[in-house]
Amino acid sequence: xxxxxxxxxENESGSPTMRTAETLLRILPMALCVAALVIMLKxxxxxxxxxxxxxxxxxxxxxxxxxGVCAGYSLLSAVVAAVPRPSxxxxxxxxxxxxQLLTYIILAAASxxxxxxxxxxxxxxxxxxxQTCGSYGGFCRKATASIAITFVVTLCYVGLSLISSYRLFxxxxxxxxxxxxxxxxxxxxxx
Amino acid sequence: xxxxxxxxxENESGSPTMRTAETLLRILPMALCVAALVIMLKxxxxxxxxxxxxxxxxxxxxxxxxxGVCAGYSLLSAVVAAVPRPSxxxxxxxxxxxxQLLTYIILAAASxxxxxxxxxxxxxxxxxxxQTCGSYGGFCRKATASIAITFVVTLCYVGLSLISSYRLFxxxxxxxxxxxxxxxxxxxxxx
Numbered sequence: 001x002x003x004x005x006x007x008x009x010e011n012e013s014g015s016p017t018m019r020t021a022e023t024l025l026r027i028l029p030m031a032l033c034v035a036a037l038v039i040m041l042k043x044x045x046x047x048x049x050x051x052x053x054x055x056x057x058x059x060x061x062x063x064x065x066x067x068g069v070c071a072g073y074s075l076l077s078a079v080v081a082a083v084p085r086p087s088x089x090x091x092x093x094x095x096x097x098x099x100q101l102l103t104y105i106i107l108a109a110a111s112x113x114x115x116x117x118x119x120x121x122x123x124x125x126x127x128x129x130x131q132t133c134g135s136y137g138g139f140c141r142k143a144t145a146s147i148a149i150t151f152v153v154t155l156c157y158v159g160l161s162l163i164s165s166y167r168l169f170x171x172x173x174x175x176x177x178x179x180x181x182x183x184x185x186x187x188x189x190x191x
Numbered sequence: 192x193x194x195x196x197x198x199x200x201e202n203e204s205g206s207p208t209m210r211t212a213e214t215l216l217r218i219l220p221m222a223l224c225v226a227a228l229v230i231m232l233k234x235x236x237x238x239x240x241x242x243x244x245x246x247x248x249x250x251x252x253x254x255x256x257x258x259g260v261c262a263g264y265s266l267l268s269a270v271v272a273a274v275p276r277p278s279x280x281x282x283x284x285x286x287x288x289x290x291q292l293l294t295y296i297i298l299a300a301a302s303x304x305x306x307x308x309x310x311x312x313x314x315x316x317x318x319x320x321x322q323t324c325g326s327y328g329g330f331c332r333k334a335t336a337s338i339a340i341t342f343v344v345t346l347c348y349v350g351l352s353l354i355s356s357y358r359l360f361x362x363x364x365x366x367x368x369x370x371x372x373x374x375x376x377x378x379x380x381x382x
Contacts, residue, residue: 056315172357
């Protein structure tokens with residue numbers, strides 16, 4: 001039994017096709033994160049009413065930071081995933097936890113920025129928040145583009161966390177199955 | 192090989208302790224969702240400046256809907272998890288996908304409501320959004336309480352999606368391991 005559970009751990013990342021696919025799926029959100037980051041960083045507009053920059057809004061500052069962290073992690077994890085080496089349990093756990101965490105961070109960034117752009121377009125009469133996009137149309141359009149890209153990144157990360165949870169948990173046996181396999185092994189040996 | 196993979200699927204939800212633990216972990220977010228829902232629904236304040244209700248803000252309306260859906264799903268899934276019956280692959284996939292979806296929905300609801308309360312407390316000078324909580328202090332405190340509960344629900348769902356992904360993917364073998372097992376089975380049979 002010991003040997004049987006050791007073999008899949010060593011060979012798990014062996015398929016070159018699967019490794020290439022995962023590496024590409026990690027490089028794609030990196031490129032998208034950089035794009036979202038650059039668009040948001042360059043997003044400022046000066047009109048007759050004054051000037052507005054992304055840094056005036058907390059949600060957009062958070063989006064920039066989240067995109068930066070996401071781009072960095074995507075690059076690092078792509079490099080790690082590309083190198084053919086034995087996959088260990090701790091590496092699978094690290095990928096799983098970090099992928100999950102990044103998914104939540106980037107989803108939160110996309111959500112709160114969407115809410116701010118929504119409020120900036122529609123305003124809110126009951127709490128007297130003005131329709132900022134009426135004055136800063138170009139600013140709002142650029143912000144919307146950046147947020148749309150961030151949502152695509154979120155989708156990539158949902159897929160990546162699915163893959164990494166498959167990679168991690170397929171190394172474990174099903175909860176009760178372990179006992180059954182022991183019994184079957186005993187039957188095999190006695191026959 | 193066919194029998195070996197069939198047995199764990201049938202017995203997987205067999206442990207009564209594990210079943211009770213999962214049922215309780217699904218009832219807890221249900222209770223919390225109902226609490227967050229009720230607090231938010233009763234959240235309205237009338238002052239000298241006018242009156243403000245949760246329904247005036249899109250983010251809070253979304254939080255109410257998300258909490259309602261989450262409470263309903265938590266109840267249903269607790270009932271399904273409590274009944275001792277053979278766990279099938281399709282049931283494991285349904286739990287996995289729905290748990291993931293609910294985690295993302297409830298996280299988004301908590302995030303955007305946090306952003307709105309943050310803006311209501313701090314305001315934003317550059318886009319002339321006023322500090323609404325200066326006038327409606329009680330409203331903001333209740334909203335904050337509801338959001339805090341929603342974040343606890345999010346944590347519960349992060350745990351639940353971890354459990355359901357373990358339950359699903361531990362039924363699969365590791366990617367390459369399948370071939371190795373086939374080889375081992377052949378050796379077993381020939382000996």
